[in-house]
Amino acid sequence: MGSSGFSWKLNDHPNLPKGKIISMVVLDGWGEANPDQYNCIHVAQTPTMDSLKHGAPDKWRLVKAHGTAVGLPTEDDMGNSEVGHNALGAGRIFAQGAKLVDLALASGKIYEGEGFAHIKDSFATGTLHLIGLLSDGGVHSRLDQLQLLLKGASERGAKRIRVHILTDGRDVLDGSSVGFVETLETDLAKLRENGVDAQIASGGGRMQVTMDRYENDWDVVKRGWDAQVLGEAPHKFKSAVEAVKKLREAPKANDQYLPPFVIVDDSGKAVGPIVDGDAVVTCNFRADRMVMLAKALEYEDFDKFDRVRFLKIRYAGMLQYDGELKLPSRYLVSPPEIDRTSGEYLVHNGVRTFACSETVKFGHVTFFWNGNRSGYFKPEMEEYVEIPSDSGITFNVLPKMKALEIAEKARDAILSRKFHQVRVNLPNSDMVGHTGDIEATIVACKAADEAVKMILDAIEQVGGIYVVTADHGNAEDMVKRNKKGEPLLDKSGNIQILTSHTLQPVPIAIGGPGLAPGVRFRKDIPGGGTCQRRCYCDEPTWIRGTQ
Numbered sequence: 001m002g003s004s005g006f007s008w009k010l011n012d013h014p015n016l017p018k019g020k021i022i023s024m025v026v027l028d029g030w031g032e033a034n035p036d037q038y039n040c041i042h043v044a045q046t047p048t049m050d051s052l053k054h055g056a057p058d059k060w061r062l063v064k065a066h067g068t069a070v071g072l073p074t075e076d077d078m079g080n081s082e083v084g085h086n087a088l089g090a091g092r093i094f095a096q097g098a099k100l101v102d103l104a105l106a107s108g109k110i111y112e113g114e115g116f117a118h119i120k121d122s123f124a125t126g127t128l129h130l131i132g133l134l135s136d137g138g139v140h141s142r143l144d145q146l147q148l149l150l151k152g153a154s155e156r157g158a159k160r161i162r163v164h165i166l167t168d169g170r171d172v173l174d175g176s177s178v179g180f181v182e183t184l185e186t187d188l189a190k191l192r193e194n195g196v197d198a199q200i201a202s203g204g205g206r207m208q209v210t211m212d213r214y215e216n217d218w219d220v221v222k223r224g225w226d227a228q229v230l231g232e233a234p235h236k237f238k239s240a241v242e243a244v245k246k247l248r249e250a251p252k253a254n255d256q257y258l259p260p261f262v263i264v265d266d267s268g269k270a271v272g273p274i275v276d277g278d279a280v281v282t283c284n285f286r287a288d289r290m291v292m293l294a295k296a297l298e299y300e301d302f303d304k305f306d307r308v309r310f311l312k313i314r315y316a317g318m319l320q321y322d323g324e325l326k327l328p329s330r331y332l333v334s335p336p337e338i339d340r341t342s343g344e345y346l347v348h349n350g351v352r353t354f355a356c357s358e359t360v361k362f363g364h365v366t367f368f369w370n371g372n373r374s375g376y377f378k379p380e381m382e383e384y385v386e387i388p389s390d391s392g393i394t395f396n397v398l399p400k401m402k403a404l405e406i407a408e409k410a411r412d413a414i415l416s417r418k419f420h421q422v423r424v425n426l427p428n429s430d431m432v433g434h435t436g437d438i439e440a441t442i443v444a445c446k447a448a449d450e451a452v453k454m455i456l457d458a459i460e461q462v463g464g465i466y467v468v469t470a471d472h473g474n475a476e477d478m479v480k481r482n483k484k485g486e487p488l489l490d491k492s493g494n495i496q497i498l499t500s501h502t503l504q505p506v507p508i509a510i511g512g513p514g515l516a517p518g519v520r521f522r523k524d525i526p527g528g529g530t531c532q533r534r535c536y537c538d539e540p541t542w543i544r545g546t547q
């Protein structure tokens with residue numbers, strides 16, 4: 001024990017045997033909801049997950065994966081991968097970005113830190129650019145936070161402001177982007193009345209423009225760069241409301257995938273390219289889909305695409321997105337300090353870890369799991385494997401994604417007996433669920449179930465233990481509902497597809513030949529959330545032996 005009284009060393013559990021191989025399987029976006037035709041998990045053939053639920057009822061239960069149980073501001077906040085994996089990996093609840101930004105805005109502290117001072121130095125002579133996801137989804141950003149920041153910055157001297165919007169349709173209903181742009185336009189008009197030259201300068205759908213993650217497709221970031229920084233895009237409009245309405249008229253257009261556009265003045269000139277001397281804030285609080293742009297804005301050495309020019313700007317993130325890389329170096333709000341994660345305990349206690357997913361979720365089982373920290377704790381104790389995701393397609397086209405390949409890697413890692421924790425994220429139900437394609441999501445859920453089977457079979461062979469759970473709901477409810485739970489219809493009588501995550505609880509199942517007899521879930525903690533699912537690295541809160 002160190003002088004602080006803290007020690008990484010974990011004591012042996014009095015009853016549970018040591019040395020069993022554990023596989024931790026996270027089904028991304030796999031919640032529990034009433035069985036009906038919009039519950040793709042129910043409709044899909046999922047014999048493995050069904051057998052976990054029905055085969056051993058005291059080793060299966062539901063846990064909360066949304067709201068305050070995982071560190072989100074309110075009970076109306078659906079879960080998401082960042083909070084889900086942070087909670088799973090750390091075994092504790094941390095106030096998340098959404099909440100920290102709320103608090104900093106409410107107290108005014110956001111304007112008192114180094115980050116704001118940094119950008120403020122540009123206000124007298126440069127433009128303030130705000131880049132971020134425009135919705136009230138609360139997963140990556142929130143419109144009300146942008147509104148407060150616009151007001152706060154203009155009251156503190158910003159005279160020229162340009163907003164670069166990313167339309168959502170993934171955390172909120174498709175089609176809602178028009179309303180969000182109108183709301184923002186009203187706010188900007190008010191600023192203009194007060195003498196601030198404020199406008200929307202560019203935009204595009206979040207999956208087309210800027211918000212790629214884990215370096216799956218740098219072209220996405222490049223398209224954003226061209227519009228935001230260079231003022232170049234295939235579509236030019238006089239106003240953002242017109243842009244979004246017009247671009248949505250194209251067949252199959254949706255908010256997530258709107259192409260990039262720039263706003264031009266009467267002479268056809270882009271109204272807001274980013275130039276030297278300007279200030280830039282990336283307004284998303286969530287890290288994964290902002291890190292790539294942060295690199296492009298901040299790194300002098302950069303070879304991912306031709307930036308045409310490296311900007312001499314004053315840049316701050318809403319939060320620092322990567323504590324290890326210290327990226328960005330300036331930020332308006334300090335991120336949660338997620339320390340003492342299970343991954344770090346494991347390396348200090350001689351437990352070897354294998355972690356795997358495909359690119360689109362790779363950082364979830366590594367970066368988010370380890371408390372928003374990139375890289376290994378001890379490379380000689382850990383192996384992280386990334387299977388390249390498909391890029392340039394929407395995931396309903398190939399809904400099986402790389403589930404099989406992930407399961408094969410996990411199986412091989414288990415059978416090699418080189419690792420004592422093998423953790424994976426299976427992305428299908430989430431990534432395909434977000435497309436709103438019900439047929440494809442059913443195929444996706446089946447593929448994930450088959451992958452779980454392969455992993456459980458390997459655990460069986462080595463006498464190990466499994467923990468199967470999810471980070472939040474998605475595929476179990478694909479339709480927007482009224483308060484009574486009935487599907488909502490739009491003006492033309494079609495059901496309103498729900499592409500977002502949900503507020504539903506998620507299952508957790510434990511088992512395997514290595515699980516000590518009599519271990520079962522406690523029944524006396526009805527309101528438990530995902531953070532209490534931590535197991536292996538110390539006494540699991542949720543599991544207790546009977547002898």
Ligand SMILES: O=C(O)[C@@H](CO)OP(=O)(O)O
Nearest residue numbers: 080081082139170171430
């Ligand atoms: O795709 C994403 O960025 C989010 C939804 O906005 O999903 P997840 O939290 O499951 O990664």
Ligand SMILES: [Mn+2]
Nearest residue numbers: 028029081471
């Ligand atoms: Mn997720």
Ligand SMILES: [Mn+2]
Nearest residue numbers: 029430431434
């Ligand atoms: Mn998701």
